[in-house]
Amino acid sequence: MRFLLVRALVVVSGIAPVALAAPMEYFANGHAYEIIVADGITWQDANAAAKASSYMGVAGHLATITTAGEDGFIEALRVAASPAADPTSGFYDNEVWLGGYQDVLGTEPGGGWWWVNDEGLIPMTGTSDYSNWRHDEPNNYPHPQAGGEEYVALGLRGDFAWNDEGNLDGIFGYAVEYDFVMDSVSEPASLALLGLGVAGLAVAHRRRRDGH
Numbered sequence: 001m002r003f004l005l006v007r008a009l010v011v012v013s014g015i016a017p018v019a020l021a022a023p024m025e026y027f028a029n030g031h032a033y034e035i036i037v038a039d040g041i042t043w044q045d046a047n048a049a050a051k052a053s054s055y056m057g058v059a060g061h062l063a064t065i066t067t068a069g070e071d072g073f074i075e076a077l078r079v080a081a082s083p084a085a086d087p088t089s090g091f092y093d094n095e096v097w098l099g100g101y102q103d104v105l106g107t108e109p110g111g112g113w114w115w116v117n118d119e120g121l122i123p124m125t126g127t128s129d130y131s132n133w134r135h136d137e138p139n140n141y142p143h144p145q146a147g148g149e150e151y152v153a154l155g156l157r158g159d160f161a162w163n164d165e166g167n168l169d170g171i172f173g174y175a176v177e178y179d180f181v182m183d184s185v186s187e188p189a190s191l192a193l194l195g196l197g198v199a200g201l202a203v204a205h206r207r208r209r210d211g212h
Helices: 043-052 068-084 187-194
Strands: 002-011 018-020 024-026 031-038 058-062 096-102 113-115 151-154 162-165 173-178 197-207
Touching (some): 031 068, 043 058, 043 096, 058 096, 068 096, 068 151, 068 173
Antiparallel strands (some): 024 031, 031 173
16 A cells, blocks of 8 residues: 655745645644545554554544534645545545544434544534534445445545545545644634645655555
C-alpha cells in the first residue's frame, strides 16, 4: 500500500501564504489534523493506523467532528489531498474515513452511531447538535462486496458531507486528529482559520510495507 503524508499550502485571512507541515493545527480547538492517503484501506485498518500514529508525543485517532468549523477545516485538508490520489487506483469519489461507526445493536439506518475516542453519539440531521449527513444518509445501502454500511466517510461524490459507508476498496484515505490541550487561543486567529482557503499543496511520500 502507498501512503502519502499531505502538506497543504493555505491562505489564512490577512496572512501571506504559508507552507504548513502536516499535521495542521485548527486554532479554534487547539487540535491538529492530517489526511493520510492509503489506497483502498478499510475502516478497521485506518482506525488502527490512526491510533498507532503520534505527533509531538500526542497519540492520534480517526477524526471526530462536533462543530461546523472543525468540519470545514478537515474538508479543506481532504480537498487539498485529493489531487495527490492516483486516478488509476480505483478510488471511490475521494472519500476519507472519519472516526464514526455504527454499534452492532443500532437500529438501521440511523440508530447507534458513535464517534471513537469516547466522544459520544453522532447526532442525526435535524437535531440541535452539529451533524453534516448527506441527503438521505445514513441509508445502509447494501454493497454486495462490502455488506452493510457501518462506518462514517467524508466526501462521497466530492461533496462536503458525511455518509455511511461499507468497506469498499475505493476509499482513498483517512483523517487523523491529535487532541492537544489548548492553552490559549486568540479569537482573531480562530476566526481567520474558519475562512482558510487552499492555495496549493506539496506532497511528501511515506512508504510502509503492510498487507494491503
